Amino acid sequence: QSVLTQPPSASGTPGQRVTISCSGSSSNIGSNIVNWYQQLPGTAPKPLIYSNNQRPSGVPDRFSGSKSGASASLAISGLQSEDEADYYCATWDDSLNGWVFGGGTKLTVL
Amino acid sequence: EVQLVESGGGFVQPGGSLRLSCAASGFTFSNFWMHWVRQAPGKGLVWVSCINNDGSRTNYVDSVKGRFTISRDNAKNTLYLQMNSPRAEDTAVYYCARGGSTPHWGQGSLVTVSS
Numbered sequence: 001q002s003v004l005t006q007p008p009s010a011s012g013t014p015g016q017r018v019t020i021s022c023s024g025s026s027s028n029i030g031s032n033i034v035n036w037y038q039q040l041p042g043t044a045p046k047p048l049i050y051s052n053n054q055r056p057s058g059v060p061d062r063f064s065g066s067k068s069g070a071s072a073s074l075a076i077s078g079l080q081s082e083d084e085a086d087y088y089c090a091t092w093d094d095s096l097n098g099w100v101f102g103g104g105t106k107l108t109v110l
Numbered sequence: 111e112v113q114l115v116e117s118g119g120g121f122v123q124p125g126g127s128l129r130l131s132c133a134a135s136g137f138t139f140s141n142f143w144m145h146w147v148r149q150a151p152g153k154g155l156v157w158v159s160c161i162n163n164d165g166s167r168t169n170y171v172d173s174v175k176g177r178f179t180i181s182r183d184n185a186k187n188t189l190y191l192q193m194n195s196p197r198a199e200d201t202a203v204y205y206c207a208r209g210g211s212t213p214h215w216g217q218g219s220l221v222t223v224s225s
Contacts, residue, residue, distance in 0.1 A: 099157035
């Protein structure tokens, strides 16, 4: 049972726009920045979005993040086959005094 | 370029001990909180522990409290995780990660707890 709630799966066809949600509470998302990670099979998680909506260098602008209250979302536009991966949201939790993660969303490109 | 390289993983028997290391480079190590995160086979990411800049504050997930110890050597730019009395459910890839607003993660080190 993860502290942050994500849908277990999402899908879309090439070129489509897909959104992945991440729901938390006032002690985590509601009061801290959110990061998003992309994990391709057999590889380490790669930072995709940091500080709610910032992209590390090298991440295409097809990926965008947003936060409102105790929820956050990741949007992927112009979906490509190489976007097929697991996506995780993460933030600090003021009650647990540690990072908390969503359970992960497996994105399938149909 | 920021780099985090984990080492020390491998097989360990239940009740034994193992120490993971994470060598940091490309940034001022002593300026950042550091974390350990693990991922059991086929499962999601779970935060394990963190330590502040100078090592005076540490936090742990409940499942490892009293068994694991996080520490750091700022002179050697190295983070550690001492795993005592590991259990089968501690089997996972262990990642070290830099705190702060711009995250960086290592490639991970596999720990297998089995008799």
